[in-house]
Structures are given as structure tokens and as C-alpha cells.
Amino acid sequence: MVVLWSGVAMAGDWRGYGTASTGLVLDHLTGVRAKGGALQLYLGVETPFGLSLGLVGEGAETWGARIQGQQLELDYRSLGMELRLRLLRDMPVSPWVGIRVSQSWSSPLTLDDLGTLRRMLNDGLSTAVRLGMDTWLGDHLGITVSTAWQWCDVRVDGDSPAVGGECTKPLHTILAGPTLRF
Numbered sequence: 001m002v003v004l005w006s007g008v009a010m011a012g013d014w015r016g017y018g019t020a021s022t023g024l025v026l027d028h029l030t031g032v033r034a035k036g037g038a039l040q041l042y043l044g045v046e047t048p049f050g051l052s053l054g055l056v057g058e059g060a061e062t063w064g065a066r067i068q069g070q071q072l073e074l075d076y077r078s079l080g081m082e083l084r085l086r087l088l089r090d091m092p093v094s095p096w097v098g099i100r101v102s103q104s105w106s107s108p109l110t111l112d113d114l115g116t117l118r119r120m121l122n123d124g125l126s127t128a129v130r131l132g133m134d135t136w137l138g139d140h141l142g143i144t145v146s147t148a149w150q151w152c153d154v155r156v157d158g159d160s161p162a163v164g165g166e167c168t169k170p171l172h173t174i175l176a177g178p179t180l181r182f
Contacts, residue, residue: 012090015046017054019144021177025060027074029169032110034074036062038173042082050086055079056100060153060173070117074168076106076153078126086134098130098146106154108168122155124167134179144179147172 019042027034037060044054057079064072080102087095104126109119132146152167 012048014048015052015089016182017042017044017046017052017179018182019043019177019179021144021146021175023173023175023177025062025074026172026174027062027064027168028172030074032064032072032074032168034062034064034072034171036060036075038175040173040175040177044082044084046084046086046089050089050096052084052086054082054084056082056102058102058173060171067111068117070109072111072117073109074106074154074171075108076104076126078102078104078153080126082128082130084130084132092136094134094136096132096134098128098132100126100128100130100148100150102126102128104153108154108156110156120156124152124155126150126152126167128153128173136181140181142179142181143176145176147174 021040025036025038040058042054042056044052046052059077062074082098082100084096084098105123107121128148128150130148134142134144136142149170151170154168
């Protein structure tokens with residue numbers, strides 16, 4: 001309750017945000033154990049009370065376990081909307097929480113039911129829960145650090161959405177980059 005009150009107490013003008021972040025994708029939960037790089041772009045509009053809605057795009061290239069002489073991969077791209085609630089928005093350090101819903105396209109190289117490596121092409125709806133913090137270096141320039149748990153960015157059991165596609169277990173991202181406030 002205190003955190004919500006402090007966010008509302010800091011209400012001010014409408015703002016825009018633009019962020020370009022890069023970082024890591026970590027697969028802690030599947031047998032693939034994929035690790036790799038990610039890039040994310042965010043452009044959003046924020047209300048006077050710290051609630052913002054924006055477009056978010058993300059892409060990742062990951063490499064995992066080596067099986068039969070080839071490395072497994074869990075690669076994806078996504079484009080969608082993200083809702084963020086920014087707390088203490090006029091302070092030098094401004095934490096936020098977000099929820100992303102997007103369309104994801106994945107092309108994992110994984111084992112099929114017969115144990116053969118094959119490239120799959122899938123798309124589907126994905127979601128993410130995000131936590132972040134902006135550190136402001138001035139009125140308009142800052143650094144954003146965020147982490148997320150993402151569901152359904154990669155599907156692994158079919159060649160097309162019509163056949164179906166089971167989501168991998170959640171992937172974890174850690175991102176950092178410059179942000180502009182205007």
C-alpha cells in the first residue's frame with residue numbers, strides 16, 4: 001500500500017520512454033540449458049500516475065547442450081505490448097514492474113520424438129513478467145536494468161501452430177541499456 005501511495009504521490013506530466021537493451025537469456029529449467037544473447041526495444045507512453053503502455057520487440061539467439069555433434073538452440077523473436085507500472089517516477093532511481101503479451105516466432109533446433117535433431121518453425125502468443133529499475137543520469141537520459149520470466153516464446157513439439165506446439169518452460173532474461181525520457 002505504501003509503495004502504491006508513493007507512486008501516486010509522485011504524479012506529474014505525461015511522458016514518453018524509449019529503451020534499447022541488450023543482455024542474456026538463461027534457460028534454467030529445460031534440459032537444453034540454452035544460454036545466449038538478447039536484444040529488446042521498447043517505446044511507450046506513461047500517464048501522470050506512472051502507468052505506461054508501449055510497444056516491445058525482442059529477439060534472442062541461444063545455444064544449449066551438444067547432442068549428436070550439434071548444439072541445441074532455442075531462438076525466438078517477439079513483438080507485442082507491455083504494460084508497466086513505474087514507482088517513484090521522479091526519483092533518481094525508479095523501479096517498475098511490467099507484463100508483456102506478444103506474438104512470438106521461434107525456430108528451435110531440438111530433438112524430436114525419435115531423437116533426431118530438427119529445426120522447427122512455430123509462432124504463438126507469449127507472455128512475460130518483468131521487473132526493472134531505471135537510474136536517471138539527468139532529466140532525459142538514464143540506464144535501465146531489467147529481468148523477466150517469459151512463457152511460450154519458444155514452442156517445441158510441432159512444425160506449425162495448426163498442429164499445436166508445447167511451450168518450453170519459462171526462459172529468464174537479464175537486460176541492460178540506455179533509456180530516454182521525453
